Amino acid sequence: MVKVSIVVTKRSRKSIATSTPVILLLSLLLGLVASYTLIWTFSKLDPISFFSTFYQTLISYTGLLEPLLFLTILGTAISIAFYGSFWNVGAEGQYVFGMLGAIYLVMFSPVSEVFLNGDSAANGVAKLLAVISGGLLGLLWSLIPGALKAYTRVSEVPVMLLMNYIAYSISDYLTAGPWKGRYTYGYIRTDMIPESSRLTVISGLEVLRYEVVIATIAVFAIAYLLIEYTRLGLEIKVLGSNPVALKSSGRNEKKTIILVSAISGFIAGLAGALRLLGYDYRLLYNIGDGKTGFYGYTAILVAWLSFKDLRFVIPSAIIVSALSSFGYRMQMFLKELLPPGVSAFAFSQIFIGTTLVVYSLARITKEYSVKLVVRE
Amino acid sequence: MERSRVVQTLAALVVIVAVVAGLIGFFVGSMQVARPAPPTTVTVVKTITPSTITVPLPVSVPEKVRAAWIYVGPIGDLGWSYMHDLGRRVVEKLFKQWLETTYYESVSEAELLSRIDELVRAGYTTIFTTSFDFMDKTYEASMKYSNVLFFHCSGYKRRDNMGTYFADLYQIYYLNGLIAGALTKTGKIGYVAAFTIPEVIRHINAFAIGAREVGEQLGKSIEVYVVELGAWFAPDKAVDAARYLVEVLGVDVIAFTEDSSAIVEFAQELYGKGKVVYVFGHYAPMYEYGPDVVVSGQLVRWEVIYADILVKIRSGVLNTVNLKHVDYWYLLNTGAVELGAHVFENGTVMTVNPKYIPELKRITVRDKLTGERISLYDLVMRRYEQMRNAPLLQSLQFSAITHELESITYVDIGGKEKKYLTSTIFDPFVGPLEGWCRYTGDRAFTEYCRKSDRVSISAGIRLGHADLWNMDWFVSWVKYLGAR
Structure with a gap:
């Protein structure tokens, strides 16, 4: 019989790969991929529009600062x-x-x-x-x-x-x-x-x-x-x-x-x-x-x-305000793709939420390693 | 341990520096990026002896129009923003050959300038802002972007490149009031108001005038109780207010100004429990939410105004230097507002719920204009036709310059015709009317209430545009119960 279990262990050693900034960026990326998948299932939005809009949001200052x-x-x-x-x-x-x-x-x-x-x-x-x-x-x-x-x-x-x-x-x-x-x-x-x-x-x-x-x-x-x-x-x-x-x-x-x-x-x-x-x-x-x-x-x-760490308040604030501004920008694309009358705003709230949930779940990999163990 | 901390600090610094550098880079970049091109202007030189006057005229007629709407609420609110967006959807399809549209919803006043910046950067040259609260910020934006056309809904500030527009419901409220006066048994009528601003006061008064016109003839003493919510969209508060009106005051008809169907649903729920409270749908078609209790209602067609504005932009009539007096004030005669609470699939409107038509046909009243005795249903339809039928009026309703002419019923043109009907033959706001001031002294908006706390309009006097626009007094049978 095959047993599959998820093993979560606290990390004892720290490395660059598990340093806060790396985990922060990777979690965000994972969150975006997850919410893109969600949007794709509803609207078949192309990935370039999605990720380039996020990039545009980050480098544009209006609505963000x-x-x-x-x-x-x-x-x-x-x-x-x-x-x-x-x-x-x-x-x-x-x-x-x-x-x-x-x-x-x-x-x-x-x-x-x-x-x-x-x-x-x-x-x-x-x-x-x-x-x-x-x-x-x-x-x-x-x-x-x-x-x-x-x-x-x-x-x-x-x-x-x-x-x-x-x-x-x-x-x-x-x-x-x-x-x-x-x-x-x-x-x-x-x-x-x-x-x-x-x-x-x-x-x-x-x-x-x-x-x-x-x-x-x-x-x-x-x-x-x-x-x-x-x-x-x-x-x-x-x-x-x-x-x-x-x-x-x-x-x-x-x-x-x-x-x-x-x-x-x-x-x-x-x-x-x-x-x-x-x-x-x-x-x-x-x-x-x-x-x-x-x-x-x-x-x-x-x-x-920001992991109870003052130094990460600014990066976190950037991410949170970028996500909300991103939501507005995505409305422009979504309202073309969603059926008329369906609120692109409501939809944008859903993907902001999805991104944040995945992002905050993925962050625990900083403190814990998560492994899938398969045993005979 | 200490080492990893150093590594972390360094890494954090790298992230911060990278972000800051990115932002700085972007600013520097954006300063060098070309700004939106200035409007094409041609200098027309007119030689007038003895001196030469140079008049710059914008002569470009746009081949394409890119228009954006900014809504204060979600388009799913089934009220204000929903109906504006419906208007946008209509013109987008109708003018698809030359019109491109977009919109932002749920925008707060604080965010407005950022959203406008984004739209201008994205190349939108016509921007509609659809909340009174957006007035000052839209004005600010219109100064910043003199090559963009701004249209603000419900306000009064205008510039060369900023016009205003509004579709008003007061005539519809009057028609609803006629029905309310006929149906009420207690004579006590409720009104749930978002704010007691002039617009809503005007609607409450028109509703109350209609109710009393019929109610008195049927031997009822009509009183209209007003509760103020302090918010445009507040379904829970609206239901609380409606419950208070029904349970405590014994109100059996309710009209409202709140951007949801909550009160309609509440009345339908009461109907299920065996208590009948009649309601009037507000703004959007709400019949489906209360088929047993919605008697009629008010509907809006913003697309009537949007189509007019956009056609005039496309054909070069409206541009960035001539919007200063553009102030649409569209009433029933334009079709921008409509009596009813339901739109059938084929696009026609159900003006009165068929369930109530037999009852309204049984009640007979006197038409105060002619003295005839007719059924209440016929009276409503007669008034409806009287206010719809005013072909000349629409031109006057386009500009702030001509608004005061709207209330002149006839002009004397001499000849054998003598009197020519320029406005509607009937208007609810004709004296004698007695009222009390909601705002007095330097808080008042009209001359009446600056001078006194009572208002008395003599018989035969028809209120003008400014009186309607600034209305700060209630007719005497309106009881204001305060904000909840």
């Missing part, structure tokens, strides 16, 4: 939390709070005067304050689950998921109530923030804002230095891998949890503030219906795909 920057900031926020085993699935809520902080400062606080009649230097300072206040609100929102985890050992995951909805509701309450705009043509939304408070569009690259680019680089660099070269970074890593060791070495475990939740929330809040000042310019009602772009959730994927 903007999500890339936001996913990098949010992915960094979440990755830091993951180092400390603080499973920040609440970045979406912190991001919304970042928006609230920024719009409050720009339109409803005493600082708002500056944007109406201030000089450009004062505007610059006020903009910085708005971004920071967004960060601080994100921090406060993240401190709640952080403190609950530190002091009452309540798991942060369900708390944060629910708090995301609370954040949406608070934003909707403000948008439909005290912050409802005057010049909205009857729509429920806030007014637009003044022109002088908006971030600077990079001419020639209109999808980007100078401040967002600078903030992304700064956030990533500071986060990397923090994790790799500071005592706090070490403590966070130990908190994640061996909290008992942290305790027995005389460190305050609670303090570390609080700090990691604060840092993570602050960065997520910054992203929300930058989004509002640079792109959205106002709050929309029913913000939970996709008005946030669900960046806070997508960034969990980015952090997770």
Whole structure:
């Protein structure tokens, strides 16, 4: 009798072939091949169109850079939390709070005067304050689950998921109530923030804002230095891998949890503030219906795909934003090939999903070898 | 261990550097790649004594037209985006000799500029953006790409290369209202609104005016209850609102503005449980989702406008320098909107559900224009014909310059004819009308509501285009229940 079994063993030796970048690229390729096979069975799309479109997507910047920057900031926020085993699935809520902080400062606080009649230097300072206040609100929102985890050992995951909805509701309450705009043509939304408070569009690259680019680089660099070269970074890593060791070495475990939740929330809040000042310019009602772009959730994927390693946040963000942009481009081909009325958009979502599933499954070959063993 | 870490770090750096280098390379490359060619212009020199004026005129008439549509929702929404795409599919096949089309669906306002960039790079020279929310970003794009024609649906910002268009349903809502007023037993009618923007307020009022015109004659005191959703597409919220209207307020007829068939399906479900709530399909054919409860509805034919725009582009009438006053405002007379909730296989429309025709024929009412007593069904059909039959009106509905003339019913041309009928002989928005302001003071859009919180239109006064477009007040028998 023939016995076939799948043997999964943890790898003991590491080599170039199993290094993260190689596994990352091979997994992605495998995911694309799998989703191409799926598309081919439905539409007989030729492989050249499919793979050249993906290549085009990668080398084209429009539609790619903007999500890339936001996913990098949010992915960094979440990755830091993951180092400390603080499973920040609440970045979406912190991001919304970042928006609230920024719009409050720009339109409803005493600082708002500056944007109406201030000089450009004062505007610059006020903009910085708005971004920071967004960060601080994100921090406060993240401190709640952080403190609950530190002091009452309540798991942060369900708390944060629910708090995301609370954040949406608070934003909707403000948008439909005290912050409802005057010049909205009857729509429920806030007014637009003044022109002088908006971030600077990079001419020639209109999808980007100078401040967002600078903030992304700064956030990533500071986060990397923090994790790799500071005592706090070490403590966070130990908190994640061996909290008992942290305790027995005389460190305050609670303090570390609080700090990691604060840092993570602050960065997520910054992203929300930058989004509002640079792109959205106002709050929309029913913000939970996709008005946030669900960046806070997508960034969990980015952090997770980066192997709990900050260095791979950027490559993962590139892959995730490329896939979504790729989905749009593929619609152009698919809608010719699919029967009329069948949504090419829905179809593109299916292949993005397939690519991601195969991609993330294939990645386990970094840690484990998978062998098919046939025995008599 | 330490070694492999170094290797990993190096490898990661290589990946990052490669990606960054690739991007930089691409930017540099893209800067050198030729930009889309500027429009062919010929300098026409007109010699007028004593000075010479140079007028650049774009004279190229395109041999081919490449048009792209950008939708805010999925084309499977069975409402707004679905019907726009249906319009695209019609013109694509009809004009296949010279028209090439494409589209993007489920595009958010934030992504709009990126999508437009991609379309322009891909060589599309006519772009339709079909959401009010796209107005500012489309305007921005039209400044950036002055050699591309933009058409924005439902907005009011125009430029040389950006026009606007809209097909409005208010006359259809009035016709639906006549039926609603006849069928309701409680006199309580519900309306689930996406937003209370002028467009939707206009529809609610027209519906309420129709309902009261008939309801009062039949001895019912008509009230229309409005719930606002705060979203265009929100099936769950819409059903919640409908349930509240039916169960708490005792409403037995519902019309709505929401881009799904959820309320129709809800009413059909109630019918199965022995409770009858009549509904009117919105935007797309929804009869099949509630054959026992859909009495009629509103339908749209965007292809009527798309065909007109594209023919005019192809023949050189519309181009990148003359769209500033192009503002389609098409009503029942153009065929861009239609009464009904179902399209038969042969392409004809079922205006009223046959199941309800006998009942509507039994009810008799007085035509307030002539004083005659006729069946309700005949009244609906008579009004339908009256609003369809206005051959001159369509030209006026093409341009912002002539919109105010649409509400002039007759012009005096002298001679033995004297009065010439230029508009529809009937319009629902003719005084006397009493109303209250939804928005007041500096939040108001009309002069009426800037000055006061009540509106009173004297007998015989017909509202003009600006009054309709900016409508910010409800007729007095509309009760606004707030956002849910």
